[in-house]
Amino acid sequence: MAKVRLEHVWKRFGKVVAVKDFNLETEDGEFVVFVGPSGCGKTTTLRMIAGLEEISEGKIYIGDRLVNDVPPKDRDIAMVFQNYALYPHMNVYENMAFGLRLRRYPKDEIDRRVKEAARILKIEHLLNRKPRELSGGQRQRVAMGRAIVREPKVFLMDEPLSNLDAKLRVEMRAEIAKLQRRLGVTTIYVTHDQVEAMSLADRIAVMRQGEIVQLGTPTEIYHAPADTFVGGFIGNPPMNFLRAGALGGRVVLEGFAVPSPVEGEVLLGVRPEDLRVSKEQAEGAFRARVLVVEPLGPHLQLTLEREGETFRALADPDFSVAFGEEVWVRPNPGRVRLFHPKTGKALA
Ligand code: ATP
Numbered sequence: 001m002a003k004v005r006l007e008h009v010w011k012r013f014g015k016v017v018a019v020k021d022f023n024l025e026t027e028d029g030e031f032v033v034f035v036g037p038s039g040c041g042k043t044t045t046l047r048m049i050a051g052l053e054e055i056s057e058g059k060i061y062i063g064d065r066l067v068n069d070v071p072p073k074d075r076d077i078a079m080v081f082q083n084y085a086l087y088p089h090m091n092v093y094e095n096m097a098f099g100l101r102l103r104r105y106p107k108d109e110i111d112r113r114v115k116e117a118a119r120i121l122k123i124e125h126l127l128n129r130k131p132r133e134l135s136g137g138q139r140q141r142v143a144m145g146r147a148i149v150r151e152p153k154v155f156l157m158d159e160p161l162s163n164l165d166a167k168l169r170v171e172m173r174a175e176i177a178k179l180q181r182r183l184g185v186t187t188i189y190v191t192h193d194q195v196e197a198m199s200l201a202d203r204i205a206v207m208r209q210g211e212i213v214q215l216g217t218p219t220e221i222y223h224a225p226a227d228t229f230v231g232g233f234i235g236n237p238p239m240n241f242l243r244a245g246a247l248g249g250r251v252v253l254e255g256f257a258v259p260s261p262v263e264g265e266v267l268l269g270v271r272p273e274d275l276r277v278s279k280e281q282a283e284g285a286f287r288a289r290v291l292v293v294e295p296l297g298p299h300l301q302l303t304l305e306r307e308g309e310t311f312r313a314l315a316d317p318d319f320s321v322a323f324g325e326e327v328w329v330r331p332n333p334g335r336v337r338l339f340h341p342k343t344g345k346a347l348a
Contacts, residue, residue, distance in 0.1 A: 001028045001186055002063035002076070002153035004049060009058030010211075011044050018044045020210040024195035029184040029200070031177075036207035037196035037233070042190040045207075049188065050156050051075050062154060073103075075154075078147035082159040084139050086131040086146075092118075093127040096145045113149040120179065121145050137168045150261070155180070155187040159177055161196065173199055194234045198222065206230050211327035224337065226333055229343035231269050231337070237301065240311035241267045241274075241339065253306075253336065258336050267339040269346075274335035277302060277327050285330035289320055296306070304329065 004026045011019040019041040026032050034042040047053035049060060051072035060067050064116070067075050085176065087094050093114055098108045118124045121141045131139055140160065147155055160176070161169045177200055180187050191197055198218045199205050206214045206221060206229075213224040225231035231239035244251045244267070246260035251268060260266060290305035293311060299314040313329060322329060338347040 001184060003061075003109040004154055004186060005061040006045075006049070006189065006202075007059040007061075009045070009048060009060060010056045011041070011048060011053065012056045018210055019048070022212065024205060024212065024215065026186055026188070031180050031187045031189065031200055032205060033189045033191060033197040033201035033203075034205050034207055035191055035194055035233075036213075038192060038209040041210040042192075046156050046158055046188060046190050049154075050077055050079055050231075058217065060123050076152050076153045077156055078152040080143050080147050080155065080157045080160045082162050083132075084143035084163075086139060086142055088131050090131055091128050092123065092134070092145075095131070095142055096149050099146060099150055107326055110149075112147075113151070114288055117145040117148040119149065120182070126167070136164050136220075137172060140164060140172055141175075144176070147190045152185065155185050155189075157187065157189040159187075159191055160192075162193075164203040169196075172219070176200065177231075179200045182300050193238070198234070204234075206233065223335070224346070225269070226346055228269065230265060231339075235271060237272050237312045239269045239271050239337075241269050242306070242309055242311060243341070244268045246338075255282075256284050256286050256331055256333075258333050258338075260338055262338075262340075265341045267341050267344075268331075269337040269339055270331045270335060272312040273299075273314045275311075275323070276325055276332070277304075277313050277315045277319065278330070279325070279327060282328045282330050284333070285328040288327055288329050290323055290325045290327060293321060293323065302327075 006022050006024045009019060009022040036042055044053060048055045056264055062075055097110045098115045102244060118127055121144060124140050126138060127252060161172050173196060189200060201218055203215060203217055204221050205212045206300060208229055213232050214221055221234055228241055234300045246263050246266050249259060250257050251260045251266055288304040288306040290302060291305050294301040300317055300319050302315055304311055304313055
């Protein structure tokens with residue numbers, strides 16, 4: 001186990017700035033997830049930690065050791081990639097043992113580690129099979145096993161589940177969470193999937209254009225997004241943003257009002273599940289018209305319109321409403337967050 005620390009790390013590819021002044025310190029044994037849209041610099045950052053990509057500026061520490069000039073094989077890390085890169089001609093046992101053989105570990109130590117990893121991953125019965133004789137989920141386990149046998153200080157994982165179908169992803173996600181907690185190895189995990197990030201992370205680093213926009217626990221990120229980008233990226237359906245005016249220290253939308261630290265135009269951010277929809281006029285509510293009704297099982301997803309703006313709300317599955325109807329919408333005042341209309345930054 002070790003902390004990973006990045007201090008003012010930059011990466012430039014010619015004129016492209018892929019990573020800008022990146023700062024992060026993980027805890028020992030922490031599970032940190034980098035999440036963000038395609039091209040935001042997640043993989044580049046991970047590869048710099050691994051030593052697969054040179055850094056343009058800054059310092060990277062693994063434990064107390066500055067690793068800027070340490071080659072990847074000496075960094076005490078193990079990586080799991082999206083394409084598992086298993087050797088097709090080797091069986092599962094050999095695939096898992098290969099890295100240790102290269103490092104000239106004694107035979108019985110290799111055997112002990114491979115069998116222990118196989119036991120943890122429940123792939124003992126597959127040790128003699130070749131990768132082509134395995135399902136996607138089983139291959140994924142072997143890739144994990146290859147990382148585990150190294151007994152590294154840090155796991156680095158780059159979209160390790162993205163080759164699996166939706167159901168298997170959810171299963172393997174739970175496996176990875178369990179495994180990481182059991183082994184207690186500091187883990188940095190890259191994904192563009194916000195659900196995966198929420199479910200796995202102790203802390204999430206939300207990235208955009210080479211920078212961390214917000215670093216926090218899943219709950220902080222979800223309920224107190226630093227800006228409209230984070231509010232819109234995390235959560236499905238995303239946070240709603242309604243234009244509103246603040247006057248005399250309050251933002252008022254018809255019957256609804258919350259205190260505002262600023263005057264003038266603001267964006268009122270509220271998540272779809274924090275809106276209560278009713279057919280009767282309700283206190284603290286504003287009116288809206290129903291545009292779309294989608295029964296999703298656990299709840300009814302409504303797309304609503306108010307003064308030319310559309311937004312979403314989640315209602316009880318047995319709430320009966322039709323296109324064009326007028327409804328009353330009451331935001332949970334404790335869950336409303338105000339944002340600057342131009343910068344998108346949260347207003348304290
Ligand atoms: P994705 O989810 O699509 O993998 P990402 O967040 O991992 O995206 P990176 O792969 O880290 O993003 O890329 C960050 C930026 O750096 C992008 O603009 C990309 O085009 C650029 N980039 C990455 N590798 C190189 C390279 N070898 N040469 C030039 N530009 C690169």
